[in-house]
Amino acid sequence: xxxxxxxxxxxxxxxxxxxxxxxxxxxxxxxxxxxxxxxxxxxxxxxxxxxxxxxxxxxxxxxxxxxxxxxxxxxxxxxxxxxxxxxxxxxxxxxxxxxxxxxxxxxxxxxx
Amino acid sequence: xxxxxxxxxxxxxxxxxxxxxxxxxxxxxxxxxxxxxxxxxxxxxxxxxxxxxxxxxxxxxxxxxxxxxxxxxxxxxxxxxxxxxxxxxxxxxxxxxxxxxxxxxxxxxxxxxxxx
Numbered sequence: 001x002x003x004x005x006x007x008x009x010x011x012x013x014x015x016x017x018x019x020x021x022x023x024x025x026x027x028x029x030x031x032x033x034x035x036x037x038x039x040x041x042x043x044x045x046x047x048x049x050x051x052x053x054x055x056x057x058x059x060x061x062x063x064x065x066x067x068x069x070x071x072x073x074x075x076x077x078x079x080x081x082x083x084x085x086x087x088x089x090x091x092x093x094x095x096x097x098x099x100x101x102x103x104x105x106x107x108x109x110x111x112x
Numbered sequence: 113x114x115x116x117x118x119x120x121x122x123x124x125x126x127x128x129x130x131x132x133x134x135x136x137x138x139x140x141x142x143x144x145x146x147x148x149x150x151x152x153x154x155x156x157x158x159x160x161x162x163x164x165x166x167x168x169x170x171x172x173x174x175x176x177x178x179x180x181x182x183x184x185x186x187x188x189x190x191x192x193x194x195x196x197x198x199x200x201x202x203x204x205x206x207x208x209x210x211x212x213x214x215x216x217x218x219x220x221x222x223x224x225x226x227x228x
Contacts, residue, residue: 043219045217090217
């Protein structure tokens with residue numbers, strides 16, 4: 001079963017705008033990771049946030065984690081056409097065995 | 113540093129045949145994971161290998177199997193192929209299981225398996 005659920009399922013914005021994607025999960029976690037996938041190919045690791053962290057930055061990416069609400073958000077600032085992709089959150093359950101559980105993803109389209 | 117590599121890129125088989133997919137992890141990584149991304153079903157965990165042993169298995173039938181070699185590369189075998197096995201199969205690698213904190217998984221480009 002899918003633990004993570006992304007919201008929205010699809011997002012279309014103009015180049016230069018900010019894009020925010022949300023992820024909710026159900027069980028306690030060690031970490032939450034965000035990945036990008038272009039055109040049904042491999043996943044690119046974007047950022048990992050640990051359960052004791054609340055916010056993390058990497059370049060134009062900002063990730064927040066609220067363990068009390070079991071939710072995370074990914075913000076991409078100053079979007080570019082190259083950011084067009086599907087974005088997935090993935091969690092590894094605190095009591096799990098190293099497997100990642102993925103959400104269904106958000107399809108982001110950046111319009112020039 | 114080379115990333116995770118997978119071969120072949122594409123594989124076309126007919127129902128009932130067997131498929132073998134291969135994965136080479138990032139140098140220094142001992143854990144290899146297999147995931148299936150089928151249309152409409154999202155990314156599903158298949159198998160986890162570490163130090164040559166199967167450590168965890170997802171909710172897939174026994175005809176999905178694999179192994180990990182002494183050099184940490186891995187094979188995924190799918191026997192008696194069914195039409196619904198058509199999917200993108202992704203391999204990931206990471207450092208071995210830690211004590212408290214889990215680690216990032218880095219993915220390969222995938223093998224697209226088509227079953228006719």
